[in-house]
Amino acid sequence: xxxxxxxxxxxxxxxxxxxxxxxxxxxxxxxxxxxxxxxxxxxxxxxxxxxxxxxxxxxxxxxxxxxxxxxxxxxxxxxxxxxxxxxxxxxxxxxxxxxxxxxxxxxxxxxxxxxxxxxxxxxxxxxxxxxxxxxxxxxxxxxxxxxxxxxxxxxxxxxxxxxxxxxxxxxxxxxxxxxxxxxxxxxxxxxxxxxxxxxxxxxxxxxxxxxxxxxxxxxxxxxxxxxxxxx
Amino acid sequence: xxxxxxxxxxxxxxxxxxxxxxxxxxxxxxxxxxxxxxxxxxxxxxxxxxxxxxxxxxxxxxxxxxxxxxxxxxxxxxxxxxxxxxxxxxxxxxxxxxxxxxxxxxxxxxxxxxxxxxxxxxxxxxxxxxxxxxxxxxxxxxxxxxxxxxxxxxxxxxxxxxxxxxxxxxxxxxxxxxxxxxxxxxxxxxxxxxxxxxxxxxxxxxxxxxxxxxxxxxxxxxxxxxxxxxx
Numbered sequence: 371x372x373x374x375x376x377x378x379x380x381x382x383x384x385x386x387x388x389x390x391x392x393x394x395x396x397x398x399x400x401x402x403x404x405x406x407x408x409x410x411x412x413x414x415x416x417x418x419x420x421x422x423x424x425x426x427x428x429x430x431x432x433x434x435x436x437x438x439x440x441x442x443x444x445x446x447x448x449x450x451x452x453x454x455x456x457x458x459x460x461x462x463x464x465x466x467x468x469x470x471x472x473x474x475x476x477x478x479x480x481x482x483x484x485x486x487x488x489x490x491x492x493x494x495x496x497x498x499x500x501x502x503x504x505x506x507x508x509x510x511x512x513x514x515x516x517x518x519x520x521x522x523x524x525x526x527x528x529x530x531x532x533x534x535x536x537x538x539x540x541x542x543x544x545x546x547x548x549x550x551x552x553x554x555x556x557x558x559x560x561x562x563x564x565x566x567x568x569x570x571x572x573x574x575x576x577x578x579x580x581x582x583x584x585x586x587x588x589x590x591x592x593x594x595x596x597x598x599x600x601x
Numbered sequence: 602x603x604x605x606x607x608x609x610x611x612x613x614x615x616x617x618x619x620x621x622x623x624x625x626x627x628x629x630x631x632x633x634x635x636x637x638x639x640x641x642x643x644x645x646x647x648x649x650x651x652x653x654x655x656x657x658x659x660x661x662x663x664x665x666x667x668x669x670x671x672x673x674x675x676x677x678x679x680x681x682x683x684x685x686x687x688x689x690x691x692x693x694x695x696x697x698x699x700x701x702x703x704x705x706x707x708x709x710x711x712x713x714x715x716x717x718x719x720x721x722x723x724x725x726x727x728x729x730x731x732x733x734x735x736x737x738x739x740x741x742x743x744x745x746x747x748x749x750x751x752x753x754x755x756x757x758x759x760x761x762x763x764x765x766x767x768x769x770x771x772x773x774x775x776x777x778x779x780x781x782x783x784x785x786x787x788x789x790x791x792x793x794x795x796x797x798x799x800x801x802x803x804x805x806x807x808x809x810x811x812x813x814x815x816x817x818x819x820x821x822x823x824x825x826x827x828x829x830x831x832x
Contacts, residue, residue, distance in 0.1 A: 508762060508765065508766055509766070509774070511758070512755050512758050512759075512766075515754050515755070515758055516751035516754050516755050516778065517751070518754075519750045519751055519753065519754030520747035520748070520750055520751050522750065523746050523747050523749075523750030524743050524746070524747050527742070527743050527746055528743075531739060534739060535739055535740070535743075539789075542789070543740070543785075543786065543789060546785040546786075546788070546789070547747065547782055547785060547786075549785070550781035550782060550784065550785035551778055551781055551782070553781065553817060553820060554774075554777040554778060554780065554781035554813060554817070555774065555777070555778075556820060557777070557813065557816035557817055557819070557820065558770075558773070558774060558777070558816070563820070566820065566823065567823050570823045570824050570827070571823070571826070573824075573827055574827070575827050575828070579827070580827040582785060582788065583824055583827050583828070584827070584828070585788035585789070586784060586785070586788060587828075588788070589784060589787060589788065589794070589797065592797065592798050592801045592802070593801050593804075593814055595802070596801070596804060596805070596806055596810070596811040596814050596815070597806070597814070597815070597818075
């Protein structure tokens, strides 16, 4: 019983994970699992919608597992490792990711929305964990949400344009984005300033944050006039 | 005929602009316009959904108008002015904005999604216009989309938390976010570097970008060790 249910679910996770939901039928799931359509209904009386929601939940668990990286080394290296695994997932499941997060999918329900929000929340908690924060104030919480929204928008654009930009370049740029956002937020928010002051000493000249700062100083001549009123 | 239609539409724009779509009925629109329900149907045979889509289109036109600011002065001051008008709109129409962009609304259709995407596209074109760019390459296009997704996520968070953070603070932080994102992107993308090199000379010590750079240099001591291998 349980084995048969798992087998059907596995087929659904695979099919819904690689196609848009409207391109998967209950017959496809039955055929992939090598069973009859009525048997699928016996285990999943809610039919295609129930299988889709179960598949989204399975994908969410897979994605959440990918966020977990060891709490050691430069924080921006950890972020790069987690992002790499996220983008690898996006790449392997592009049509499904696009349908789920791009909006306007017929299979989208309040349940799938809640699952997606759960993934975002866990992603945010992981980012904050590596910054040494458990109970973020309003600005830091917004900062993390803003960056995660950016990662999703960039992933969707990447899919839309046929993934022309190499994954590693996209990952490095998204890590730079996070570092830049933390630094600008640290200039006005005390909690972000403390998080940056904890994180920066763990960075090295070769870590993503280290190379970013070296690259940024190379831009300084363009901005020299902005420091004219320094004594 | 045309006047009556405009009157009904005005009532719908007002009602749908201040409440969630599920909290507006066709009777509400009829009552607000001082007409009978059958008369509403005569002008809008598609009923509530047609009125909602017309209202979303009206809101989109209003928002797009708010993005337009004069092409003079420091670019980050122009961005602050446009953002201020955007957030003012979000504040005045919080329930409607939340329902439209927060996802999971019953009234969301491929037509309302397309209208929202149109607003995003115009916002992106405006941002690029002030950077002197008309045909952005893939990275710069993604950068603008990422920042607009951040603005939306932040606006939704702001609504969810009951708009506790002052609008001006949020605006200034979002402008800092944009400046930081442009600068980090400029370290790896030639087009972004050219845009930054065009924009920075137009900034002043008192403009948002000018004060951000002064604030950032104050963080430098924490990062001094990252420059240890400089000759």
